[in-house]
Amino acid sequence: MPAVLRAFVFGNPMSQPALPPESLAFALQRAAQALEAVQNGTALPAALTQATQSAPAGIRPAAQDLAYRAVRRLGSSRALLAILVKPALQARVRDILLCALALLQDPPENAAYTDFTVVDQAVEAVGAQRRTAAAKGLANAVLRRFLRERDALLAEVAQQPEARWNYPAWWIDAVRTAWPESWETLLEAGDTRGPLTLRVNTRRLAVDGMLKLLTEAGMAAEVVGPAALRLAAAVSVERLPGFAEGLVSVQDAGAQLAAPLLGVTDGMRVLDACAAPGGKTGHLLELADIDLLALESDRTRVPRIHENLERLGLTAKVKIGDAGNPDKWWDGEPFDRILADVPCSAAGIVRRHPDIRWLRRAQDIPALVGEQQRILAALWRTLAPGGELLYATCSIFPAENEAQAQWFERACPDAVRLEAPGQLLMTPGGAHDGFFYARFQKR
Ligand SMILES: C[S@@+](CC[C@H](N)C(=O)[O-])C[C@H]1O[C@@H](n2cnc3c(N)ncnc32)[C@H](O)[C@@H]1O
Incomplete structure (x- = not known):
């Protein structure tokens, strides 16, 4: 029987019980797939497209959020995992754990999920695929140990520059050499999320006019350049008034x-x-x-x-x-x-x-x-x-x-x-x- 037909009749051979597509566990699997591709040299947007193309529509935003968080914390999560697990892990298990550890490092005011949910869903994600299911107990033990020893572990990995700053060592050295006065601020600034900034097409609309349209749409913004408006909160471009008609573009x-x-x-x-x-x-x-x-x-x-x-x-x-x-x-x-x-x-x-x-x-x-x-x-x-x-x-x-x-x-x-x-x-x-x-x- 051809593989496609077999998968149709018996389900995906790589999956144990199918995960609900709206679950965090499902999004973690897809984010881990993207993270693996990044570590193999693929740019994150392309990696996410590959990882979510066969998934139900609507999964991408959740997987994307997880993958971006994981990439931002890759240095510290890798260092934590190196302490928590000695033997080499299968790539998919490793990457689900890296995604989960990134979430567990978020300060409480920024946390997207409770610690319990992250651990439970990461363990589900590992258990749901036949090729990773054997590592379910290990995943559970690793993440629970992290929660028990979080402060000490974070203090320990903070001694390593890659974990402290979440950049590769050569990059940290290059920034420090180039900007000896401000390298720490620069590394820190690069690790924050950039604002959503718009360029108003001033041929068609004055900046004030665009500001008014945004205010009417309930979007707070401030003027940060001759044609630049910085939004207080990011929104998807489709929601921006006048975007489809070419009144504004997204540009730093x-x-x-x-x-x-x-x-x-x-x-x-x-x-x-x-x-x-x-x-x-x-x-x-x-x-x-x-x-x-x-x-x-x-x-x-x-x-x-x-x-x-x-x-x-x-x-x-x-x-x-x-x-x-x-x-x-x-x-x-x-x-x-x-x-x-x-x-x-x-x-x-x-x-x-x-x-x-x-x-x-x-x-x-x-x-x-x-x-x-x-x-x-x-x-x-x-x-x-x-x-x-x-x-x-x-x-x-x-x-x-x-x-x-x-x-x-x-x-x-x-x-x-x-x-x-x-x-x-x-x-x-x-x-x-x-x-x-x-x-x-x-x-
Ligand atoms: C920094 S990006 C340009 C961004 C663009 N100016 C904008 O504002 O949207 C550099 C672009 O140069 C292209 N590129 C690289 N080498 C090139 C070459 N030898 N000749 C022409 N384009 C090149 C890249 O593919 C990339 O799209």
Whole structure:
């Protein structure tokens, strides 16, 4: 009998009694599956899609919440598990326990579930699959011991930097070396949840007008930039008034600095060289009637640019191409403005993407630095004399930022460095993520 038919007749061979899809145990299983994929190198959003695609609709928010909490606490949960269980665990058991330990570390005022519920449901999750069921007693013993010895265990693991800060050791060292005065604040800030910030399409609506729409919808918000509104509480985008109609986009206040820095005016030829998912593409088009080419090398990310443009009712030429190889996509007509929002470590946006710290490796940074230089050097020759290029990253590592700007000034004698914000660092509860901006004009 084919496996699919067998599963249909006899149920999933991996499952013991099926868990109710609305149970915490079910969500824990799916979150653990996503966590395993992250530890094997998959980005968390993609890992969650894989882990929830065969599950009933509506399971994703619960699994997502658990997986994000688990990734934020991965350093401390791993250290706790290493004390609590000596023999190596099967990956799925390990990851259900990591998810449960993350929940049990939440301070009471933040706790999503009672300790009893977490232990009970984690044990259920382990017991519900044939391949993990034998570890049900062990899971129960581990989590109960954690609850009995919680304070002592947390104090013990806090001695290890990875557990204390919930970042890999190399990352902690890199931040401490780069920012000896503020490294602890930076690590802490990166471990908080970023606010939901909107960019108002000021072509269509004033910021005050949007604030009024939000207030009428019962959503408190404050102005944190020329077009930026920070919501007091996150909501799903579908609930935002005017989102579907393109009145607002979701964009961090720091990212909203990029497009205005380019000083675009009607009729300019503009290149957005690393464009997907198109956040800054949309912003540039909201600011002036420009002739914009949005370039992106990853064809799987290009549909997101089209979706964003369509929602905003804006148009641009969109091409798939390597910014480092203009011969393949450039028509030879120089650009007046270039936005080089280059691929980077993304170390500045860890509060929104807590998986990044576990996915990156120390050796990625020099590789990214080389790629950023290749792209910058190639783009420079497509810029018109008198034209301006904005180099942007969402990183807080100087090798990708100030060091690159200085390298570029040295490498290109016809580049004049203009005023720009330089390095923006995130702060706990702060309005923006970590970004870097350097601006150059061609003589
Ligand atoms: C930081 S993201 C850009 C974010 C975008 N500007 C926005 O505001 O929504 C960098 C993008 O550059 C793309 N990319 C990486 N290498 C590239 C290359 N050589 N040429 C063009 N795009 C590239 C990545 O796939 C990614 O989509």
